[in-house]
Amino acid sequence: MQAFEIALSRAQWQPVLFADRPTRFSLLKLRPTWPLAPVVIRVHRNHAFEHVGDASVPWFAWWGRAPKFLYSDYDDSLSFAVAEDTSAHLEVIWLDLGRYHERSDGASLHDWIAERIAALRARLTAPILFIPVGAHDADYPGLAGAVSRTPGARMADLRPLQAELGADFFDTRAALHSGTNLSDAACILVARELACRWAPALLRPRIKAVALDLDQTLFAGVLGEDHHAVHLTAEHAALQRRLAEFRSQGIFLALVSRNDLADVRRLFEHRSDFPLQWDHFSAAAIGWQDKAESLRQVARTLNIGEDAILFVDDNAGEIANAAGQLPGLATLHAQEDASMTRRALEYYPGLWSWGDQEADNLRIADLAASQKRLQMAAELSDPAEYLRSLGVELKIEVSPARSLVRCHQLSQKTNQFNLNLQRLSEAALAEALGSRDSRVVLISLADRLADSGPVGLLVAQREGDALVISELAISCRALGRRLEDLMVAEAVHAVLAELPASRVEFLHRTGPRNAPARDWLMRFAGPLPDEGRAPVGDEFMKVTARAYPVTVTVKSDERSND
Amino acid sequence: MNDQTIEGAVAEICAAVLGRPVGSGASRATEAGWDSLKHIQIIFAVEAHFGVRFTEEEIPTMDSVARLTEYLGQRRGS
Numbered sequence: 085m086q087a088f089e090i091a092l093s094r095a096q097w098q099p100v101l102f103a104d105r106p107t108r109f110s111l112l113k114l115r116p117t118w119p120l121a122p123v124v125i126r127v128h129r130n131h132a133f134e135h136v137g138d139a140s141v142p143w144f145a146w147w148g149r150a151p152k153f154l155y156s157d158y159d160d161s162l163s164f165a166v167a168e169d170t171s172a173h174l175e176v177i178w179l180d181l182g183r184y185h186e187r188s189d190g191a192s193l194h195d196w197i198a199e200r201i202a203a204l205r206a207r208l209t210a211p212i213l214f215i216p217v218g219a220h221d222a223d224y225p226g227l228a229g230a231v232s233r234t235p236g237a238r239m240a241d242l243r244p245l246q247a248e249l250g251a252d253f254f255d256t257r258a259a260l261h262s263g264t265n266l267s268d269a270a271c272i273l274v275a276r277e278l279a280c281r282w283a284p285a286l287l288r289p290r291i292k293a294v295a296l297d298l299d300q301t302l303f304a305g306v307l308g309e310d311h312h313a314v315h316l317t318a319e320h321a322a323l324q325r326r327l328a329e330f331r332s333q334g335i336f337l338a339l340v341s342r343n344d345l346a347d348v349r350r351l352f353e354h355r356s357d358f359p360l361q362w363d364h365f366s367a368a369a370i371g372w373q374d375k376a377e378s379l380r381q382v383a384r385t386l387n388i389g390e391d392a393i394l395f396v397d398d399n400a401g402e403i404a405n406a407a408g409q410l411p412g413l414a415t416l417h418a419q420e421d422a423s424m425t426r427r428a429l430e431y432y433p434g435l436w437s438w439g440d441q442e443a444d445n446l447r448i449a450d451l452a453a454s455q456k457r458l459q460m461a462a463e464l465s466d467p468a469e470y471l472r473s474l475g476v477e478l479k480i481e482v483s484p485a486r487s488l489v490r491c492h493q494l495s496q497k498t499n500q501f502n503l504n505l506q507r508l509s510e511a512a513l514a515e516a517l518g519s520r521d522s523r524v525v526l527i528s529l530a531d532r533l534a535d536s537g538p539v540g541l542l543v544a545q546r547e548g549d550a551l552v553i554s555e556l557a558i559s560c561r562a563l564g565r566r567l568e569d570l571m572v573a574e575a576v577h578a579v580l581a582e583l584p585a586s587r588v589e590f591l592h593r594t595g596p597r598n599a600p601a602r603d604w605l606m607r608f609a610g611p612l613p614d615e616g617r618a619p620v621g622d623e624f625m626k627v628t629a630r631a632y633p634v635t636v637t638v639k640s641d642e643r644s645n646d
Numbered sequence: 647m648n649d650q651t652i653e654g655a656v657a658e659i660c661a662a663v664l665g666r667p668v669g670s671g672a673s674r675a676t677e678a679g680w681d682s683l684k685h686i687q688i689i690f691a692v693e694a695h696f697g698v699r700f701t702e703e704e705i706p707t708m709d710s711v712a713r714l715t716e717y718l719g720q721r722r723g724s
Contacts, residue, residue: 109691112662134683135690138663257702261686268690 090118091407094146095400095417101146102428106272114142120150123287126172128156128164128204131180131217132263135271136278143279147433151279158263160184162200166207173287175204175212176278180265182218190226198230205234209511211286212237215274217266235488236510238438240282245273280431289497290444291414291434292388293336293366294327295379297397298343298351301418301425302360307343307351316357319422324359326426331364334444335435336451338367338382340395345370366451375402376409386451387560389499389597394432396425440489443559446537450561453534457565467566472633478571479528480578482640485517487526487538494526494541498557501568501601504591506555508543521546523583525575529562536561542575544583551576551585552617556601568604570634573627578638589619652696652722653715659691660711673710685709692718 085093093116100110123144127133137153144151154172156165160183177200184193201212214231216223216239224241231239246253255267266274299306302324305314316324331337337360341348348370352362367385369378375397383390391412397403398418407415416432418425429435437444457474464470484491488510495508508516516522527540539562543555553576558568576588590605593615602612609618629636653670661668664679674680680688689705692698696718700708708714 107691107694108687109659109662109695112665112691113658132683135687138687258686258689258705260702261682261689261705263683268687268694 085118086408087411088404088408091403091415092400093117094415095403097142097146098417098419098428099424101143102424102431104427105269106276108139108268108272111139111142111272114145116142116145118145118148120145120148122152123149123174123283124152124154124170124172125174125176125283126154126156126166126170127176127178128159128162129176129178130158130160130162130183131178131265133176133178135262135264135266135268136178136275138275139272140275140279143276143431143433144283147279147284149279162204164200164204164207172208172210174283175208175210177201177204177212177214178217179215180217181223182265185218185220190223194223194226194230197227198233201231201234201237205237205511209236209509209515211509213240213278213282213286214238215240215242217242217264235514236492238282238286240277242274245270245277248273276431280433281436284433285436285438288434289392290437291335291394291432292392292444292447293338293382293386294330294394294396294429294435295338295340295367295382296327297375297399297402297418298339298341298348300398300420301396303358304420304422307347314351314355316355317422319426321357321359323422323426323429326429328359328364330429330435331448332445333437334442334447336366336386336388336448337364338386338393339365339370340375340378340382340397341368341370342372342375343370366448374405374409376406379406379410379413387454394435396429440493443490443493443537446535447561450534450536453531454561454564456533457531461564468633471566474531474533474565476565476567476632476634477530478567478574478629478634478636479530480574480636480638481526481528482523482578482582482638483517484524484526484538488513488517490538491524491526491541494538494557494559495555498541498559499595499597500560500599501556501558501563501604502595502598503556503601503605504554504593505595505598506543508555513543516543516545519545521583523579525578527558527562527571527575529565529567529571531565540571540575542572542579544576544579546583546585549586550619551580551583551588553588553590556590558601563600567632567634569624569627570629570632570636572604573624574629574636574638576624577628578640582640587619588624589617591617649715649719652718653711655695656692656711656714656718659695660688663687663691668711670711670715673712675709688714696721 228239231237252267253270254265259265303314303316303320307314367382369381390410394414395406396416396418403415407413416428461470491513492510517524522545525542526538528538529536540558544551544553608620608624657668663684
């Protein structure tokens with residue numbers, strides 16, 4: 085099946101999947117005709133999950149996944165009887181807390197849950213999702229604290245769903261037969277959260293940009309040359325407000341429209357009633373060219389891959405054409421009723437985050453700064469003068485235990501400057517953080533134009549008399565300032581100060597897009613095979629901050645095991 | 647909605663939940679896979695589709711396409 089056919093088939097599912105209240109019958113009638121990648125989800129539970137799991141299948145399919153659920157027995161003791169030879173992409177703990185309320189007070193229950201989640205983590209490295217059913221409002225802070233003690237574990241919050249359904253959230257009438265106190269409506273809403281939000285946010289990189297068509301997508305009507313011809317319906321206004329919120333949560337917005345630029349600029353100048361204004365868009369490709377080309381242009385402007393873009397258009401033909409030309413492009417068919425488009429955006433797999441999007445927020449400000457940096461670089465031919473004018477501050481943090489989530493994001497999301505593409509889990513990084521012979525380094529960058537925040541990750545292990553760099557990832561936002569050599573060298577020197585070694589070797593692997601990282605390493609290690617281990621010589625070891633007009637600070641104070 | 651239409655819709659619901667075609671004679675006794683968990687999903691789906699609500703006592707007795715069709719037909723007539 086061709087990509088354009090898949091995009092069209094997926095669009096046909098939208099009215100069912102993103103209805104206000106999807107029904108089990110309408111969901112289960114959907115059968116995907118496109119290829120799906122398997123995702124194994126193991127459920128540790130003390131009440132039935134099947135009603136959630138079965139209903140989640142169409143939403144997973146829409147994301148391109150075929151879930152396979154492995155169920156434990158009903159086990160109040162959470163003994164985690166797991167077959168050692170079966171690995172899962174995601175471990176779900178599905179617990180009815182009502183079964184414990186009479187037996188234990190809140191604090192001891194929270195401590196027990198923390199201990200059980202830690203016990204599961206000790207055996208498995210996959211992300212852990214804890215879904216408490218029947219938790220009292222007062223339980224949530226304690227439960228959140230308990231879950232946060234384990235790396236790579238997250239807690240789902242069912243309170244918004246409970247508020248939405250009110251008394252219909254539970255159905256004790258059917259509990260005897262269904263194996264859970266949850267109503268069918270609640271199971272369906274949980275299924276939507278699982279497949280559209282919780283699981284994607286744990287298992288795939290976040291979408292970085294939403295590229296939007298204008299006519300009939302952001303408003304009703306066609307712009308042409310008359311900004312009075314467009315109508316902002318209440319639903320379109322709500323859609324625009326939600327898009328502005330996404331931007332404030334670190335998602336780039338871009339315009340991709342077949343119009344004249346002057347008309348579009350005039351539209352935004354005159355329509356102060358639009359919640360979205362021209363400045364909300366970090367990129368705009370407006371003209372009469374093919375939209376696939378416009379999307380490539382947006383990707384270049386934002387310095388992101390085309391597969392990190394969600395393209396929203398009311399014209400199914402445009403969606404099909406773009407999907408056919410740009411592998412991995414996410415697409416959404418804008419509906420005449422904009423509330424449907426808004427709901428589909430709310431639940432688009434990969435847009436929602438666990439609230440750990442600090443780095444995403446920095447990205448938008450950093451993009452604006454990068455335009456100014458390019459201008460300065462062009463004006464100042466002396467690299468030292470360029471860096472001096474920027475006032476660059478480089479921060480090296482060894483063992484940054486409190487920044488585990490950001491380390492994980494860098495390993496997962498970085499494509500171009502990622503030398504070994506290990507895609508480390510939070511659990512694997514936590515293990516490296518706790519190991520005596522390993523070090524994790526977080527590299528942060530700021531200048532007078534913007535605080536780029538944490539932009540680089542290095543993971544190193546001592547093996548005999550060698551220091552082996554097993555992971556090196558630098559966000560593309562940090563590239564182009566001619567500081568890659570210094571960032572890596574300072575990180576390596578900081579590790580060598582704690583783990584002395586007589587030589588340094590980098591593990592490397594060829595990926596689809598990591599040529600920049602490989603080109604960098606070849607400057608110090610010579611030609612590289614497709615994958616392997618490359619020693620670097622004196623030229624690399626001689627790179628020091630003394631040659632750079634940059635302020636460097638090194639911090640190493642978060643190790644908990646030493 | 648006549649009995650035939652109701653029966654067709656019920657069979658379609660059962661087929662969607664069980665994941666395979668189901669005839670008008672299908673019941674828990676004849677359909678492998680129509681276990682207690684699938685049964686409650688069929689009940690929930692029928693409730694949502696027809697706008698009815700079974701009592702706790704009725705739930706286990708609605709164990710075939712025919713029984714569901716009969717019940718829904720009576721409700722239509724009442």
